[in-house]
Amino acid sequence: MKLRVRSFRCRRIFHLILVVIIIFVTTSLLNNYLFEEKVLKLPSVIPKPQIIGPPPKIPESDQDSRQIQPPAQIPIETDVLEKATKVLTQTLPISEKLPSIAAFNNGTLISKEEIQGGFPANETVASIRDKVREMMKFAWNGYATYAWGSNELRPVSKTGHLPFVLGNEPLGASLIDSLDTLYIMNLNKEFNTAVEWIETNLDFNKNTQVSVFEFNIRYIGGLLSAYTFSRKPILLTKAAELAQRLLPAFDTPSGIPMSLINLKTGDKQNFVWANGRCSILSEFGTLHMEFKYLSELTGNPVYSEKVDVIRKVLEEVDRPNGLFFNFMDPNTKSWCGKEAGLSALADSFYEYLLKEWIRTDHKDVKALELYNSSLESFLKVGLFHKSPQHNLLYVGKYKYGAISNSMDHLACFVGGMLSLxxxxxxxxxxQRGVEITDTCRRSYDSASTGLGPEIFSFTDQSSAIAITQSHKMYLLRPETVESYFYLWRFTKDPKYRAWAWDVVQAIEKYARTNAGYSGLHDVYSTNSTLDDVQQSYFLAETLKYLYLIFSEDTLLPLDRWVFNSEAHPLPIQNKVKLTPG
Known part of the structure; x- marks a missing residue:
């Protein structure tokens, strides 16, 4: 009897070993399919952007509409690539129907009014809203005509643009960033054409290094929002495929992801300039909303688990003076330097603490606790500072105990965040949110063009004025009008609509070219040269917030929707009911 038992146990052990070997071999084969393709050497010079896929037909207009002839559609490179794509898709099963998620089985269904309505009764307001819609259509047509499939448009040169953080391959950043804006504005033909391009041409299997953060907020956020509105399965599929390609960035001793990843090889690294190649708080801290929602939609927990690790690290890390610093070593979980704030390198981390609490219908209580304690710590160290002249409240930067006398345009989102x-x-x-927004308005009002500078300073002689030439740029940024939007919704003070209308007119007068919209080099000169870039966030954020300011509150009500850092709306749990896709 004992001999039989031993024999039986031996057979079980043998079978277990055999199963482990089979799993190991299978995994190796899958990895070979996914990652052992021939990797092309990057050229020493970044190639000129190419147009991918046939551009849509653009209606004739008075504007110069010369159209670049696109090359033939680029075929799949090899059989290996085709197999790899199939394997990748197979490892990410996406049901045609949503999994049974209690958080989205409650609430009320999405109505057409809340995603394509909001028509104002007032004729003047309606005409301004129509103007913003025309601006979006004009910007889109310029992109579609001269940069179709590229990441951004150069509206002066009339060609495509490939900014470093979006990689040196044309992956349709502006197209994807625009999806929900097109949908909200009832630009349905343009939306459907964009989705067709995604289905036919979008391939993330490219040997290019990209920003994990930017591809999360622009691509994954844009695809998830557009999927939620339209229920087109390809949008969710592409979001999941991209997220899978970003996962190797999280493979660090701490689980804190690195900033840059090669979409084809999975190679990862941090920026050379990032305080000793450390990870950036505003980047690894701005993944939570999209990754959580993606897990909820696909039923795949891996994305949720990755951001849970980040949250745990941040909950346990030492916080001198209650501050989260801007840089963290992903190997040791220690801070790199002692800089903090609500500007570049940190801003959206705090935004996501608040908004994930909102997105979960107030269930993520820890996120709110971290948000509130951070604000109180900023208050104690003097980050919210009054200017010596005019007593204006501004958001400075903390660096080794000192507070700067300047404020980034990027920090102008704080007014809206505090009101929210x-x-x-x-x-x-x-009240602080109101005051900070007033300060940002002053930076616009002080410029000859009526457009706000990139960085503005506060001295004994002046307030909210850019001093350095490089600070005088206007990059089509959304943060000030974002705060106008929230404060309009919460107060109905007509000044916010008036200020938004001023921005619309200034953009039209100084940033419009005959093929799109461009940033300015000097907001204090009415003859400023242009930077020749139509930023993708101009279509995703700036124009969307302006449109919403002149819409009724029934369009994307804030008790049912929350915006990611790129202004892509995501549904709030238990408020919005999602029907099967």
């Missing part, structure tokens, strides 16, 4: 988190209009934080 405040308990009511009497909350001191709400």
């Amino acid at each position: 988190s405040a308990s009511d209009k009497n909350d001191p934080w709400f």
Whole structure:
């Protein structure tokens, strides 16, 4: 009897070993399919952007509409690539129907009014809204005509643009960033043409290094939002495929991802300039919303698990003076330097703490606790500072105990964020949000063009004025109009619509070219030269927020939708009911 038992146990052990060997061999084969393709050497010079796929037909207009002839559609490179794509898709099973998620089985269904409505009764307001819609259509037509499939448009040169953080391959960044804006504005033909391009031409299997952060907020956020609106399966499929290609960035001793990843090889690294090649708080701290929602839609927990690790690290890390610093070593989980703030390198981390609490219908209580404690710490160290002249409230930067006397345009989102988190209009934080937005408005009002500079300073002689030439740029940024949007929704003070209308007119007068919109080098000169870039976020954020300001609150109501850092709306759990796709 004992002999039989031993024999039986031996057979079980043998079978287990055999199963492990089979799994190992299978995994190796899959990895070979996915990652052992021939990797092309990058050229020493970045190639001129090429147009991928046939551009849509653009209606004739008075504008110069010369159209670049696109090359033939690029075929799949090899059989290996085709197999790899199939394997990747197979490892990410996406049901045609949503999994049973209690958080999205409750609430009410999405209505057409809340994603394509909001028509204002007032004729003047309606005409301004129509103007913003025309601006979006004009910007889109320029991109479609001269840069179709590229990442961004150069509206002066009338060609494509490949910014470093989006890689040196044309992957349709502006197209994907525009999807939900097109949908919201009822530009249905343009939306459907964009989806067709995604289905036919979008291939993330490219030997190019990209920003994990930018591809999350622009691509994954844009695809998930557009999928939620339209229920076109290809959009969710592509979001999941891309997320899978970003996962190797998380393979660090701490689980804190690196900033850059090669979409084809999975090679990862941090920026050379990032305080000793450290990871950046605003980047690894701005993944939570999209990764959580993607897991909820696909039923694949891996994305949720990755951001849970990040949250755990941030909950346990030492916080001198209660501060999260801007840089962290992904190997040791230690801070790199002692810089903090609500500007570049940190900003959207705090935004996502608040918004993930909102997105989960207030269930992620820890996120709110971290958000509130961070604001209180900033208050104690003097980050919210009053200017010596005019007593203006601005958001400085903390560096080794000192507070700067300047504010980034990027930090102008803080006014909207504080109003969104405040308990009511009497909350001191709400009042601070109002004051900060007033300060950002002053930076616009002080410029000859009526457009705000990239960085503005506060001295004994002046307030909210850019001093250095490089600070005088206007890059079509959305942060100020983003705060106008929130404060309009919460106060209905007509000044926010008036200020938004001023921005519309200034953009039309100084940033419009005959093929799109461009940034300015000097907001204090009415003859400023142009930077020749139509940023993808101009279509995703700036024009969307302007359109919403002149729409009724029934369009994307804030008790049902929350915007990611690129203004892509995501549904709030238990508020929005999602039907099967």
